[in-house]
Amino acid sequence: xxxxxxxxxxxxxxxxxxxxxxxxxxxxxxxxxxxxxxxxxxxxxxxxxxxxxxxxxxxxxxxxxxxxxxxxxxxxxxxxxxxxxxxxxxxxxxxxxxxxxxxxxxxxxxxxxxxxxxxxxxxxxxxxxxxxxxxxxxxxxxxxxxxxxxxxxxxxxxxxxxxxxxxxxxxxxxxxxxxxxxxxxxxxxxxxxxxxxxxxxxxxxxxxxxxxxxxxxxxxxxxxxxxxxxxxxxxxxxxxxxxxxxxxx
Amino acid sequence: xxxxxxxxxxxxxxxxxxxxxxxxxxxxxxxxxxxxxxxxxxxxxxxxxxxxxxxxxxxxxxxxxxxxxxxxxxxxxxxxxxxxxxxxxxxxxxxxxxxxxxxxxxxxxxxxxxxxxxxxxxxxxxxxxxxxxxxxxxxxxxxxxxxxxxxxxxxxxxxxxxxxxxxxxxxxxxxxxxxxxxxxxxxxxxxxxxxxxxxxxxxxxxxxxxxxxxxxxxxxxxxxxxxxxxxxxxxxxxxxxxxxxxxxxxxxxxxxxxxxxxxxxx
Numbered sequence: 001x002x003x004x005x006x007x008x009x010x011x012x013x014x015x016x017x018x019x020x021x022x023x024x025x026x027x028x029x030x031x032x033x034x035x036x037x038x039x040x041x042x043x044x045x046x047x048x049x050x051x052x053x054x055x056x057x058x059x060x061x062x063x064x065x066x067x068x069x070x071x072x073x074x075x076x077x078x079x080x081x082x083x084x085x086x087x088x089x090x091x092x093x094x095x096x097x098x099x100x101x102x103x104x105x106x107x108x109x110x111x112x113x114x115x116x117x118x119x120x121x122x123x124x125x126x127x128x129x130x131x132x133x134x135x136x137x138x139x140x141x142x143x144x145x146x147x148x149x150x151x152x153x154x155x156x157x158x159x160x161x162x163x164x165x166x167x168x169x170x171x172x173x174x175x176x177x178x179x180x181x182x183x184x185x186x187x188x189x190x191x192x193x194x195x196x197x198x199x200x201x202x203x204x205x206x207x208x209x210x211x212x213x214x215x216x217x218x219x220x221x222x223x224x225x226x227x228x229x230x231x232x233x234x235x236x237x238x239x240x241x242x243x244x245x246x247x248x249x
Numbered sequence: 250x251x252x253x254x255x256x257x258x259x260x261x262x263x264x265x266x267x268x269x270x271x272x273x274x275x276x277x278x279x280x281x282x283x284x285x286x287x288x289x290x291x292x293x294x295x296x297x298x299x300x301x302x303x304x305x306x307x308x309x310x311x312x313x314x315x316x317x318x319x320x321x322x323x324x325x326x327x328x329x330x331x332x333x334x335x336x337x338x339x340x341x342x343x344x345x346x347x348x349x350x351x352x353x354x355x356x357x358x359x360x361x362x363x364x365x366x367x368x369x370x371x372x373x374x375x376x377x378x379x380x381x382x383x384x385x386x387x388x389x390x391x392x393x394x395x396x397x398x399x400x401x402x403x404x405x406x407x408x409x410x411x412x413x414x415x416x417x418x419x420x421x422x423x424x425x426x427x428x429x430x431x432x433x434x435x436x437x438x439x440x441x442x443x444x445x446x447x448x449x450x451x452x453x454x455x456x457x458x459x460x461x462x463x464x465x466x467x468x469x470x471x472x473x474x475x476x477x478x479x480x481x482x483x484x485x486x487x488x489x490x491x492x493x494x495x496x497x498x499x500x501x502x503x504x505x506x507x508x509x510x511x512x513x514x515x
Contacts, residue, residue: 018507049507055344058507081346093265093336100264107257108345134268150341 005033007069008158008190009054014063016049016214023049025214027063033157034188036180038195038205038222042242046214047194051162054192055085067158081109086151087162091143094136098122098146101135102153109154121149125179141172148176152183159183159191165200177203198235210237212245250354254347258355262329263362275324280317280367281374287313288379307468310381312437314371315464318394319457320427321367322401325360326353327408327423334417340510349497357402364398386464389473393460396478399485400456401427403492410492410499416508434458439465456484 009031016024024046031037039047052058054065056076065072067079092101099118106114122128125145130138138146144164151159161180165173177200183189195201201208202222210218210225218225218241222234231237240246266272291309333339342352375381383390408426412419433448434457443449452458459481466474503509 016507023507048510052507052510057340057343057504057509059505077346077348080344083344085341085344087340089337090340091337092341093261093332093338095268095336096261096264097268100261100268104257104261104264105341105345107260108254108347110253 005035005188007031008033008067009192010064010066011050011054012064012066014050014053014065015061016046016053016058017061022214024053024060024211027211027214027216029209029216029219031158031190031192033190034184035207036184036191036193036205038193038201038208039211040194040201040208040238041211042238044213045211045242047211048162049214050211051160051192051194054160055083056080081154082156083158083160084109084151084154084156085160085162086144086147086164088144088164088166089162090147092135092146092150094134096135098130098133098135098138101146102149105150106153111153114153117153118149121152125149126175140167141169144168144172144176148179155187156189159189161191161193163195164193165195165197173197173200180204198233198238202234208234210241212241217241217245250348250350254351255355255358258342258347258352259358259362262332262355262359265332276321276363276366277370280313280371283313283317284310284371284374285378288375292379306379307381308465309437310375310379311383311386311464311468312461314368314375314383315393315397315460316431316436317367317371318364319397319401319404321363322357322360322398323404323408323427324401324423325358325363326356326402326405327412327426329356329359330409330412331420331423334412334420343509349500353406353493353496356405360401360405361398386467389463389467392473392478392482393464396456396460396481396485399489400460403485403488404430406492406496410496413496413499413503430455430457435461453480454484456481456488459484 007030012028014024014027015022027046027050029037039050041047049058053060056072059073068082070079072079102118103114106118111117119128122131125148127142127145130142130146135143135146148164164180165176168176180191180193181204184191193201193205205222207221208219208225209216218229218237220228225237226234229237229240231240287309288306291306295306333342372383375383386393404426408423411422411426433443433452434455435443435452436457440449440452440458440462443452459477463474463477463481466472466477
C-alpha cells in the first residue's frame with residue numbers, strides 16, 4: 001500500500017537447524033517504521049532463535065535479513081549502530097555504578113553529550129535517583145529500566161525487546177509498557193517485542209506473529225487473531241496454539 | 250578500527266578494576282608470593298652452593314618478572330573476556346556496533362595496564378629485597394618486553410577461543426594455557442637443561458624461549474643476541490597471525506552453531 005510507512009526490517013525465509021531439527025522454518029515478515037510487532041509462542045517455538053538471528057548473534061542456515069535496506073551479515077556494524085536491544089536475560093556489569101555502565105555504552109554508540117542524554121533518559125524512566133547506585137544492587141524493576149535506558153541511548157530506529165516485563169510487579173510492568181508505547185509514538189521507533197504476558201502484547205503491540213515449532217501459525221492484530229480463532233482472549237489463543245499448533249477450531 | 254569504541258571498552262575494564270579492590274589480589278598478591286618464595290629459595294641455594302652456581306638469583310628473578318609480562322598480557326585478553334561472561338554482559342557487547350578486532354585490541358590494552366601494575370610492583374620489591382635491578386639489562390629490556398607482550402596476546406586469543414569452543418566449563422584454561430608451555434620455554438633454566446633433547450626443537454619453535462635465552466645472555470655477557478631476537482620476532486608474528494585466525498574462526502563457528510547466546514546467558 002502506498003501509505004504504508006517504510007520497512008525497517010525484512011526477514012525472508014529464515015531457517016535455522018540445530019542438529020537436523022528446525023528451530024525456525026521459513027520465517028518471513030516485515031517490520032515497518034513506528035510499528036510494534038509482537039513475536040509470540042510457547043517455549044521452543046523459535047522466538048529466541050529468531051531474535052538472535054536478527055541481532056546477528058546466530059547465523060541463519062538459510063534465508064536473509066535486511067535492516068534499513070542492508071544485509072545484516074554484510075553491514076553488521078553499520079546496522080547495529082542504529083539498533084538496540086534489551087532483554088530480561090542479560091544485565092549490565094553488576095559491580096559498576098549505573099552512570100558508569102551507561103557512559104561506557106554511550107561512548108560505544110558515539111552518543112553526543114552523553115551526560116545530558118543519560119540524565120534525560122533516567123528522568124524519563126523515573127529512575128534519576130539510581131544514577132550513582134551500584135548496578136548489581138538494583139531490584140528487578142530498576143534493573144529492567146536501566147537496561148531500557150541503555151537500549152535508548154543511541155536513539156535507535158529499531159529496538160528489540162526480549163521479555164522486558166518478565167519478573168516485574170504489575171505496577172512496574174505497567175510503567176514499562178506505557179514507556180515503550182510513548183517511545184514508539186514520540187520517536188516513531190520500530191519495535192520487535194517478545195513476551196509471555198498476553199496483557200503486554202494486547203496493550204503494546206500493533207500486530208503479532210504466533211510461532212509454533214519454528215513456523216508462523218497466525219499473524220494479524222491481536223483482535224483479528226482472537227476473532228479468527230473464536231477464542232475468548234489472546235491468552236486462550238496462546239494456549240490453544242501451544243497445545244495443538246493450530247489457531248482455528 | 251574505531252578507537253572511540255576501543256577506548257570505551259578499556260574504560261569499562263578500568264571502572265571494573267577500580268570498583269573491585271579484590272582484583273588487586275590477582276594483580277599483586279600472587280606475583281608477590283612467587284617473587285618471595287622463589288627469591289628466598291634462590292638466596293638459600295646461592296649461600297649454600299657458594300660460587301658453583303653463577304647468576305642464579307638474577308636468572309630466576311629475571312625469569313619471574315619477564316614471565317609475568319607474558320602471563321599478564323595473556324590474562325588481559327582471556328580474563329577480560331571472562332569478565333563479560335561472568336557479568337552476563339557479553340550479549341550487550343556483541344549486539345553493539347563493536348568489531349571483533351576492536352574488542353580484541355581493547356583486551357590488549359587491558360593487558361598492558363595489568364603488566365604495568367604488576368611488573369612495577371615486582372621490580373620494586375625485587376630491588377628492595379634482592380638488589381635485583383632489571384634495568385641493568387638496558388635497552389635490551391624493550392625487545393624482550395615487546396616479544397613477551399605479543400606472545401601473551403597470542404596465548405590470550407587461543408585461551409579465549411578454547412573457552413568459546415568448550416563453554417564456561419573450560420574457563421580454568423584462562424589461567425592454565427600459559428603453563429602448558431612454561432616447562433618448555435626455558436624461563437628459569439637454559440634450553441640445554443630440557444630433556445629429552447628432542448623437546449629442545451619444540452622449545453626453539455616457541456617465541457619466549459628465545460627471549461629467556463636472550464635475557465640470560467645479556468645478564469651473563471652483556472651482549473644482546475640478535476639471532477634470538479630475530480627468531481622471537483618472526484615466531485611471534487606467525488603465532489599472532491595464527492591465534493587471530495583461530496580466535497576469529499572459533500567466534501564465527503560459535504555464531505554458526507548458535508552457541509554464542511547460550512554461552513552469554515548461561
